[in-house]
Amino acid sequence: MLNSSLQQLGAALRAKNISSVELTQLYLDRIAQHNPGLNAYITLNPEMSLAQAREADARIAAGKAGALTGIPFAQKDIFCAKGWLTTCGSKMLHNFVSPYDAHVISQFNDAGAVNLGKTNMDEFAMGSSNETSYYGTVKNPWDTARVPGGSSGGTAAAVAARLCAAATGTDTGGSIRQPAALCGISGLKPTYGVVSRYGMIAFASSLDQAGPMARSAEDLALMMNVMAGFDERDSTSLQRDKEDYAREINKSVSGGKPLTGLRIGLPKEFFAEGLDGDVAKAVESAIAEYRKLGASVVDISLPNSRLSVPVYYVLAPAEASSNLSRFDGVRYGYRAPEYSDLADMYEKSRAQGFGAEVKRRIMIGTYVLSHGYYDAYYLQAQKIRRLIAQDFTEAYKQCDVIMGPTSPSTAFKLGEKGDDPVQMYLSDIYTIAVNLAGLPGMSIPCGFGANNMPVGLQIIGNYFDEARMLNVAHQYQLATDWHSRAPQGL
Amino acid sequence: MTWEIVIGLEVHTQLSTNTKIFSGASTTYGAEPNTQADAVSIALPGVLPVLNKGAVERAIKFGLAVGAHIAPRSVFARKNYFYPDLPKGYQISQFDLPVVGLGALTIQVEPFSGNAKPYEKTVRITRAHLEEDAGKSMHGDFHGMTGIDLNRAGTPLLEIVSEPDMCSAAEAVAYAKALHSLVRWIGICDGNMQEGSFRCDVNVSVRRPGEPLGTRREIKNLNSFKFMQQAIDYEVQWQIDTIENGGKIQQATVLFNPDTGETRAMRSKEDAHDYRYFPDPDLLPLEITAAMLEQARASLPELPHVKRARYANEFGLSAYDTNILTSSLEMAGLFDSCVSAVGQSNAKLCANWLTGEVSAQLNRDGLDMAQCPISAQQLGGMLQRIADNTISNSGAKEVFRTMWAEGGDADAIIEAKGLKQVSDSGAIEALVDEIIAANADKVAEYRSGKDKLFGFFVGLAMKASKGKANPAQLNDILKKKLAG
Numbered sequence: 001m002l003n004s005s006l007q008q009l010g011a012a013l014r015a016k017n018i019s020s021v022e023l024t025q026l027y028l029d030r031i032a033q034h035n036p037g038l039n040a041y042i043t044l045n046p047e048m049s050l051a052q053a054r055e056a057d058a059r060i061a062a063g064k065a066g067a068l069t070g071i072p073f074a075q076k077d078i079f080c081a082k083g084w085l086t087t088c089g090s091k092m093l094h095n096f097v098s099p100y101d102a103h104v105i106s107q108f109n110d111a112g113a114v115n116l117g118k119t120n121m122d123e124f125a126m127g128s129s130n131e132t133s134y135y136g137t138v139k140n141p142w143d144t145a146r147v148p149g150g151s152s153g154g155t156a157a158a159v160a161a162r163l164c165a166a167a168t169g170t171d172t173g174g175s176i177r178q179p180a181a182l183c184g185i186s187g188l189k190p191t192y193g194v195v196s197r198y199g200m201i202a203f204a205s206s207l208d209q210a211g212p213m214a215r216s217a218e219d220l221a222l223m224m225n226v227m228a229g230f231d232e233r234d235s236t237s238l239q240r241d242k243e244d245y246a247r248e249i250n251k252s253v254s255g256g257k258p259l260t261g262l263r264i265g266l267p268k269e270f271f272a273e274g275l276d277g278d279v280a281k282a283v284e285s286a287i288a289e290y291r292k293l294g295a296s297v298v299d300i301s302l303p304n305s306r307l308s309v310p311v312y313y314v315l316a317p318a319e320a321s322s323n324l325s326r327f328d329g330v331r332y333g334y335r336a337p338e339y340s341d342l343a344d345m346y347e348k349s350r351a352q353g354f355g356a357e358v359k360r361r362i363m364i365g366t367y368v369l370s371h372g373y374y375d376a377y378y379l380q381a382q383k384i385r386r387l388i389a390q391d392f393t394e395a396y397k398q399c400d401v402i403m404g405p406t407s408p409s410t411a412f413k414l415g416e417k418g419d420d421p422v423q424m425y426l427s428d429i430y431t432i433a434v435n436l437a438g439l440p441g442m443s444i445p446c447g448f449g450a451n452n453m454p455v456g457l458q459i460i461g462n463y464f465d466e467a468r469m470l471n472v473a474h475q476y477q478l479a480t481d482w483h484s485r486a487p488q489g490l
Numbered sequence: 491m492t493w494e495i496v497i498g499l500e501v502h503t504q505l506s507t508n509t510k511i512f513s514g515a516s517t518t519y520g521a522e523p524n525t526q527a528d529a530v531s532i533a534l535p536g537v538l539p540v541l542n543k544g545a546v547e548r549a550i551k552f553g554l555a556v557g558a559h560i561a562p563r564s565v566f567a568r569k570n571y572f573y574p575d576l577p578k579g580y581q582i583s584q585f586d587l588p589v590v591g592l593g594a595l596t597i598q599v600e601p602f603s604g605n606a607k608p609y610e611k612t613v614r615i616t617r618a619h620l621e622e623d624a625g626k627s628m629h630g631d632f633h634g635m636t637g638i639d640l641n642r643a644g645t646p647l648l649e650i651v652s653e654p655d656m657c658s659a660a661e662a663v664a665y666a667k668a669l670h671s672l673v674r675w676i677g678i679c680d681g682n683m684q685e686g687s688f689r690c691d692v693n694v695s696v697r698r699p700g701e702p703l704g705t706r707r708e709i710k711n712l713n714s715f716k717f718m719q720q721a722i723d724y725e726v727q728w729q730i731d732t733i734e735n736g737g738k739i740q741q742a743t744v745l746f747n748p749d750t751g752e753t754r755a756m757r758s759k760e761d762a763h764d765y766r767y768f769p770d771p772d773l774l775p776l777e778i779t780a781a782m783l784e785q786a787r788a789s790l791p792e793l794p795h796v797k798r799a800r801y802a803n804e805f806g807l808s809a810y811d812t813n814i815l816t817s818s819l820e821m822a823g824l825f826d827s828c829v830s831a832v833g834q835s836n837a838k839l840c841a842n843w844l845t846g847e848v849s850a851q852l853n854r855d856g857l858d859m860a861q862c863p864i865s866a867q868q869l870g871g872m873l874q875r876i877a878d879n880t881i882s883n884s885g886a887k888e889v890f891r892t893m894w895a896e897g898g899d900a901d902a903i904i905e906a907k908g909l910k911q912v913s914d915s916g917a918i919e920a921l922v923d924e925i926i927a928a929n930a931d932k933v934a935e936y937r938s939g940k941d942k943l944f945g946f947f948v949g950l951a952m953k954a955s956k957g958k959a960n961p962a963q964l965n966d967i968l969k970k971k972l973a974g
Binding site: 079080086088093096098099100102197198199200201202204205206232233234235236318319321322324325326327328330331332342346366369370371374378 | 540568574
């Protein structure tokens with residue numbers, strides 16, 4: 001059951017081989033057993049989860065079940081869920097029980113899915129190791145001395161450890177793909193605007209995008225069918241026809257080589273200095289596998305991508321500094337117990353409620369937007385952002401998808417990069433450009449590196465090319481079994 | 491040595507949409523605190539703004555009404571600062587790309603001082619931009635704490651910024667009144683100044699003729715035209731005195747205290763915020779299509795300045811008349827109905843009544859035109875009876891007084907009060923014959939050249955007819971008979 005695909009689980013539920021209550025309880029038991037060691041979840045509420053499971057069973061009994069009805073999913077704690085504590089990994093929201101559902105949550109609810117719990121994350125999604133969470137670090141299920149990646153580290157660990165069927169993540173600079181890579185699972189960040197941001201606590205509004213994290217491309221496709229779609233409550237949500245993300249998943253060129261004709265672009269900048277040898281080796285083997293599947297390889301260049309980390313660390317903090325202003329201790333969330341006046345209340349509440357990384361980014365963002373610095377930093381970064389997007393447009397004239405490593409290294413040790421924010425920021429060097437361009441990107445497991453830690457292959461598609469990317473990933477997963485490996489001892 | 495006064499206005503008009511500019515919460519005034527504060531108004535984590543199209547339509551209508559350039563693409567920006575009644579920690583406004591660009595408003599200025607004549611002036615409007623209002627901090631009975639009411643947070647505002655084109659309190663007030671009238675005229679704002687629907691910030695500076703602009707001080711949040719005049723007069727004198735006493739004006743924001751009649755600085759430029767404006771990534775740029783422009787244009791009523799010109803051309807009315815008649819859409823509407831009831835040839839009669847009796851009575855009762863107790867139909871009915879000689883002018887005044895106080899239509903009042911004037915020439919002639927016979931001595935005096943006695947005979951005849959004789963007819967008959 002734990003290794004079943006979402007399709008198999010749905011079928012078993014609809015065939016009444018297992019009830020949603022039984023399946024939910026099975027996961028809750030596993031969570032009770034393994035979560036203390038992993039800290040993947042911030043909030044569990046078995047009563048609410050089981051109530052949803054009972055509703056799902058009734059729906060199944062009434063013959064009104066959809067593809068995901070009755071399946072237990074975990075939700076990243078960045079999504080507001082009615083009646084659930086929603087902390088965003090911060091002390092600032094340690095007492096915030098959301099009175100409403102995010103679009104993503106209501107989509108899962110409408111599909112009859114079960115919310116198993118809220119997963120741990122870097123505070124306000126700011127981090128690449130899940131070490132900035134106020135609720136403690138998450139351990140990588142493959143080696144609990146190592147980080148799971150971030151910011152969707154709790155989700156990645158929960159999926160890898162089979163503590164949920166699948167789960168949601170969000171990705172502002174790599175927060176779905178990097179932890180997926182470090183935990184050996186599959187994750188997809190859709191084209192910006194495909195999944196509504198309504199109810200998803202904002203980090204950097206122009207970059208944030210929710211997406212699915214699961215054990216296979218097939219599972220990602222089924223989740224995308226639930227998560228994606230126009231939502232009038234988000235002005236940046238794209239008004240497009242509903243699409244079936246699984247429609248191309250089994251597409252295959254007849255005659256033994258299913259991906260014949262596919263042109264894979266390999267950006268030389270992604271295979272240069274800074275990439276660990278074990279990761280390079282695993283990624284190169286994956287490319288070799290793709291050649292066997294019929295794909296051809298094109299060398300491409302994304303000349304401005306080297307600027308994506310500095311550009312990102314201007315724009316994302318700028319937006320964050322403003323987005324996080326609402327956390328002021330006035331209406332909800334944390335307020336300092338003692339203060340002398342209004343300014344003191346603001347200062348103490350925010351000083352005590354936010355962690356160091358969040359404060360660092362608020363300060364960077366405030367600085368780059370300040371009078372006299374705006375043109376040199378914010379405006380300049382916006383210009384380079386357009387150049388980075390143009391690089392991709394040029395590249396897609398020569399290829400259909402772009403591939404490379406998701407992260408320059410496998411999972412590092414807890415505390416290893418804690419003192420050096422820049423080293424930490426560089427772990428997103430291959431993922432950030434995708435957010436800046438608004439493109440879809442995914443990570444799938446493609447082997448193991450030194451210390452037997454998983455390596456992720458990044459697949460970057462053109463705008464709205466998710467269905468093709470899922471097909472490209474699925475064909476690889478049919479030919480290999482990296483995605484079905486599970487950590488020992490769980 | 492003379493001084494020149496330089497004044498520019500920033501006016502916040504609350505747009506008359508039913509819901510807020512970025513959410514579906516109600517904008518109704520006066521509700522219990524925080525009952526109109528939805529998730530967006532409270533700025534819960536994760537909520538997003540969605541632009542209210544009604545607010546955009548109103549901004550476009552304003553732009554068209556002042557002949558402004560409407561930006562095909564404008565941008566919402568965040569103005570960042572912390573305040574408890576600003577729930578997001580930033581206000582969504584427009585900064586370097588506003589929806590309405592350069593326009594102009596022509597105003598009629600009536601100088602406050604004695605003999606100066608009214609004149610026309612054109613004030614340039616720099617820009618008008620959409621933004622959301624903040625909530626209210628309430629420093630009342632909250633156990634030493636401040637109460638926050640977020641009902642107003644997110645109410646749509648159009649901030650209208652003028653060039654510093656005004657050079658007296660009279661001009662500033664005339665501009666503010668014209669703007670106030672215009673936004674009500676085109677139906678984008680209810681103009682209720684008590685409820686804060688129309689709030690003026692006035693920038694004032696003084697300089698010697700020919701010198702560059704002086705340092706300005708901004709008088710915030712004036713919500714009556716009277717206070718505006720008082721505040722400007724005080725501020726101007728204060729600045730002149732300060733400079734003449736060797737002082738310098740510091741840029742500052744000041745508040746006007748109506749009780750003392752003084753302005754006082756609330757913060758100086760040193761405390762000025764760095765608002766860290768940047769484009770709001772939650773909102774797409776506002777694109778205004780030709781179709782939206784056309785729709786707005788089609789929904790605009792005939793504008794005041796167009797009506798003024800038409801009244802002057804078609805009816806030969808004076809500038810004085812046309813100004814009063816176009817002071818509000820209700821006034822103009824009443825005038826138009828009256829004219830259509832009694833015909834174009836009687837337009838001047840209608841104008842006289844509206845600018846005279848009707849305006850005076852409204853003034854006496856402290857009402858504005860929208861609250862006028864007499865309908866267009868009632869007034870038109872009365873004017874018709876004046877025009878067709880059924881009643882005299884003095885009879886009409888009585889009809890009007892009765893209508894105002896008790897209602898009823900003109901014919902019923904004329905009937906009930908016996909105000910119908912006698913236009914039967916036989917009856918008038920008989921009456922005149924009697925008077926001539928009874929006053930032979932005066933008739934002789936008149937005939938020997940004492941013309942002034944004519945009025946004496948009119949008085950006698952009117953008295954004899956109990957005021958009902960048609961005055962014009964009576965004049966004719968008297969003149970004829972007295973001539974012998």
